[in-house]
Amino acid sequence: MAQQAIRVLIAKPGLDGHDRGAKVIARALRDAGFEVIYTGLRQTPEMIAEAALQEDVDVVGLSILSGAHMALVPRIREVMNAAELEDVPIILGGIIPDEDKPRLHELGVSGIFGPGTSTETIATHIRQIVQERDERASS
Amino acid sequence: MSSLVDGVRAGSRRSLAKLLTIIENEREGAREALAALFPHTGRAWILGVTGAPGTGKSSLVNALAKAYRARGQTVAIIAVDPTSPFTGGAILGDRIRMRDLAGDPGVFIRSMATRGSLGGLARATREVIRVLDAAGFDRIVVETVGAGQSEVEIVRAAHTTVVVEAPGLGDDVQAIKAGILEIADVLVVNKADRPGAQNTIRALKAMLELGHPTRTARVNHHGQRMQVDTPVAEADSIWLPPVIQTVATAESAEESGVAALIDAIDAHRDHLHTAGTLEPQERERIMIELRDRLQHELMTRLLGSLPDGLLTETVRRVQARELDPRQAVAWILDAS
Numbered sequence: 013m014a015q016q017a018i019r020v021l022i023a024k025p026g027l028d029g030h031d032r033g034a035k036v037i038a039r040a041l042r043d044a045g046f047e048v049i050y051t052g053l054r055q056t057p058e059m060i061a062e063a064a065l066q067e068d069v070d071v072v073g074l075s076i077l078s079g080a081h082m083a084l085v086p087r088i089r090e091v092m093n094a095a096e097l098e099d100v101p102i103i104l105g106g107i108i109p110d111e112d113k114p115r116l117h118e119l120g121v122s123g124i125f126g127p128g129t130s131t132e133t134i135a136t137h138i139r140q141i142v143q144e145r146d147e148r149a150s151s
Numbered sequence: 152m153s154s155l156v157d158g159v160r161a162g163s164r165r166s167l168a169k170l171l172t173i174i175e176n177e178r179e180g181a182r183e184a185l186a187a188l189f190p191h192t193g194r195a196w197i198l199g200v201t202g203a204p205g206t207g208k209s210s211l212v213n214a215l216a217k218a219y220r221a222r223g224q225t226v227a228i229i230a231v232d233p234t235s236p237f238t239g240g241a242i243l244g245d246r247i248r249m250r251d252l253a254g255d256p257g258v259f260i261r262s263m264a265t266r267g268s269l270g271g272l273a274r275a276t277r278e279v280i281r282v283l284d285a286a287g288f289d290r291i292v293v294e295t296v297g298a299g300q301s302e303v304e305i306v307r308a309a310h311t312t313v314v315v316e317a318p319g320l321g322d323d324v325q326a327i328k329a330g331i332l333e334i335a336d337v338l339v340v341n342k343a344d345r346p347g348a349q350n351t352i353r354a355l356k357a358m359l360e361l362g363h364p365t366r367t368a369r370v371n372h373h374g375q376r377m378q379v380d381t382p383v384a385e386a387d388s389i390w391l392p393p394v395i396q397t398v399a400t401a402e403s404a405e406e407s408g409v410a411a412l413i414d415a416i417d418a419h420r421d422h423l424h425t426a427g428t429l430e431p432q433e434r435e436r437i438m439i440e441l442r443d444r445l446q447h448e449l450m451t452r453l454l455g456s457l458p459d460g461l462l463t464e465t466v467r468r469v470q471a472r473e474l475d476p477r478q479a480v481a482w483i484l485d486a487s
Contacts (some may be wrong), residue, residue, distance in 0.1 A: 016176050017239065017264065042240035047264045052247040059253045063246060066260055068168040096165050 017047045018142050021069040023055045025084045026076060034075035037105060040131030041073075046138065057088040061095045069100065070142045076106040081116070089119050101141050103134070155180075156187045159286050164259060167286050171261055174282065175275045185278055188285035195227075195284040196420060197291045199309030201271060201331065204297025206317040207341040209248035210399035211409075212294050216252055218404040218413055219290050225257040227288035229279055231272055233296045234264040241265075245294060259288065270304025271295035274447075277308050277440065298331055306334045307436050310429075311419045313412070315339045316355065318347035332358065335392045337415045343396035343408065355394050390422050456487050 022038045024031050031053050038048045049067045051059070064072050072092070076084060081104065092100060101122040108116070108124050116124060123137045155173070158166025174181045200208050200215075209230065216226040230245035243262035252258045261283075263273045272295060273279075283291050295305050306312050314335035332338070338359070340352050393415045397408035404410040423429045454462075465483055468474045474482060 017241075017266070019172075038242055042235060042242050043238050045239040047234075047241045047243060049246065049262050050242055050244045052244075052250075056253075059250065062253060063260075065164060066168055067243075067262055068172045 017045070018071070018138060019047045019049065019067060019069045020071045020073055020138060021049045021051065021060070021064050021067060022073045022075070023051045023060045023063070024053050024075045025055050025057065025060060025088060026078045026080045027054060028078040029053060030077050031075070033077065033105060037073065037075065037131065037134065041135060041138070044131070044135035046135070057084070057091040060088055061091040061097060064092060064097055064100055065095050070145070071101055071103060071138050073103045073105065076104065076108075079107070081106065081108055082112055085116055085121060086119055099145065101145075103137065105129070105134075153183075153187070156184050159188065159282065160191065162287070164256075167259065167282070168261070170282060171279055174278050175263065175273070177275075181278075185281065188282055191285040192281045193284065195280075195288055195291045196311070197280060197284075197293065197309045198416065199293050199295065199305035199312040200315060201295040201298045201302070201305050201312065201334075202315030202339075202341075203317075203320060206297075206315045206320070207399050208294050208297070208315050209245040211313075211315055211339065211341055211397060211412075212245075212292050213249045213251055214397070214399045214401075214404070214407050214409045215292060215412065216249070216258055216290075218409045220252075220255060220257055221404065222413075224289040225287070226259075226290045226292060227283040227286070228252075228258070228260045228292045228294065229276060229283070230260065230262045230294045231276060231296050232262065232264060234266050236267070239266075259283065259286075265296060268304075269302070271298045271302030272304045272308060280308060303331060303334045307439055310423065311336045311416050313337045313339055313416070315341050316351060317342045318345045318351045320351075336390065336419045337412065338392050338394045339397050339408075339412060340394060341397045341399055344398045348396065352394055352396060359392055359394070388426055390419060390426075393418075453484075453487055457483065458486060461486055 020041055022034055022041070024034050038050045041048045049063065049069060051063050060072065074085070074088065085102065085104065089102065092098070102120060103123040103125065104116065104121050105125045108126060113124055122141050123134070125134055155166045155170045159170055170184055174185065200212055202208050212228055212230070216228060219226050228249070230243065232241055232243045232245060234241045241264035243264060245262060246260060249260055252260065261279065263276060263279065265273050268274045272293070276293065280291055280293065293305060293309060295302060312334050314331055316338065318340065338355055340348055340355065342348070395408055395412045395415055397412060399407055399409070401407035423432070461483065465474070465479045469476055469479050
C-alpha cells in the first residue's frame with residue numbers, strides 16, 4: 013500500500029514581493045494531487061537548494077516576475093548542482109521574454125510557463141518529466 | 152540501499168533526504184534500512200509541538216531550534232501538514248516560518264503530508280524520527296498538523312509534548328474538556344503580547360490545578376476566593392505541566408520566553424529520568440506500535456486475499472439493505 017506523491021518545491025527567488033502567482037500555482041498543484049513545499053518570498057539560491065535537498069523534491073518551480081531570471085536561474089542551477097541536485101529539474105513561471113528561453117533551456121529549465129498558462133498544462137508537464145526520470149532510472 | 156544507510160550514518164544530508172523518501176513511500180529497501188538503523192536509535196530527545204492552527208507552532212519551532220543551536224545542539228525538524236482528502240495533494244508551508252534556520256548545517260527540516268492519517272502525524276512519522284535519531288541529531292522536534300481536540304497521536308512519538316495555545320481561542324470550559332490539553336507536558340501560551348493572554352494563562356493554570364493532585368487549588372466561589380484541598384498523596388511523583396508564556400517572533404530567546412520553555416522541557420526530561428517512567432513508557436509505546444503495525448499488516452493481507460469484486464458486491468448488498476454493515480464484515484471475513 014505504498015503511497016507515492018510527487019513533491020514540488022515552489023519558491024520565489026529575488027526581491028520582488030508579488031507572490032500571488034506562486035500561491036495560485038501552489039494551490040493548483042495541490043488540487044492536482046502534488047505535495048507542494050511552499051517556501052515563500054525572497055528566497056536566496058542557497059535557501060532554494062537547501063530546501064530542495066532536505067525535502068528531496070522531484071521538481072523545483074520558480075516564480076520570477078522581476079526580470080532577473082537570467083541572473084537568478086544560472087546561479088540557482090549552479091548551487092543546486094554543487095549540492096548534488098543535478099538530476100532535479102527546474103521549471104519557471106513568470107514573465108520571461110522569448111529571446112531568453114533557449115538559454116534557459118540550455119541551463120536545464122525543462123518548462124517555462126507565462127501568464128495565462130493553464131495549471132493543467134503545468135501539472136501534466138511535471139508528471140511527464142518525473143515519469144521520464146523514473147524510466148531513465150529503471151532502464 | 153546499504154550505501155544510503157552508510158551515508159546517513161556518515162552525515163550525508165542527501166542520503167538522509169533520499170532515505171526518508173523511500174521510507175515515506177514504503178519503497179523497496181525501506182524495511183532493511185530501518186532494521187539496519189534501529190540499533191543506532193534512542194539517543195535523541197524527541198519533542199512534540201502541537202496545538203490549533205494559527206497558534207504559532209512553526210514560529211515557535213523556529214525559535215526553539217535557534218535556541219538549541221545557540222546551545223550547541225543539533226536539531227532535526229519534522230513539520231507535518233494535512234493531505235487533502237479529495238485530491239491527495241498538500242501544501243507544506245511550515246518552512247516559511249523557519250527561514251532563520253537556513254544555511255545551518257546543524258539543522259535539518261523535513262516537511263511531511265499526513266497522506267490520510269488522522270492522528271495529527273503521518274503514518275511514517277515514527278520511522279522518520281528513528282532515521283533522524285540514527286543520523287545523530289540531538290533534538291528532534293515534531294510539529295503536528297494544526298490539531299483540534301483529538302489529534303493526540305504525538306504523545307506516542309514524543310518524550311515531551313508541548314501544547315501551544317494562543318489568547319482568545321476559547322473559554323475555561325474548553326480548558327477542562329478531554330483531549331489535547333490532557334496530553335501536554337508543557338503548555339505554552341504563545342502570542343503572549345496580545346490582549347487576553349493573561350486570561351488564557353489563568354484559565355489554563357486553574358484547569359491544571361484542578362486536574363492534578365497538587366496541594367491546593369484556588370477557586371472563585373460567589374466572588375469569594377477559596378482554597379480547596381485536593382488529593383496530595385502522589386503529588387511529588389506527578390508532573391504538573393508548567394504554563395510558559397512566549398512571543399515566538401521576539402528577537403532573543405530570553406525576550407521570547409523560549410529560554411524558559413527549554414528549561415521547562417529539560418525539567419520534564421529530568422522528571423522522567425528520576426521518576427523512572429521512561430522505561431515503562433517506552434515499553435507501552437512499543438506495545439501500541441506493534442499492535443498498530445500488526446493491524447495494518449493484517450488488513451493489507453486480508454484485502455489482498457479477497458476475491459475480485461467482493462468488496463463492491465458487499466457495498467451493493469449493504470446499500471440494498473440486504474446486510475447490515477456488521478453482517479457484511481462477517482461475510483467478508485468468511486469469504487477471505
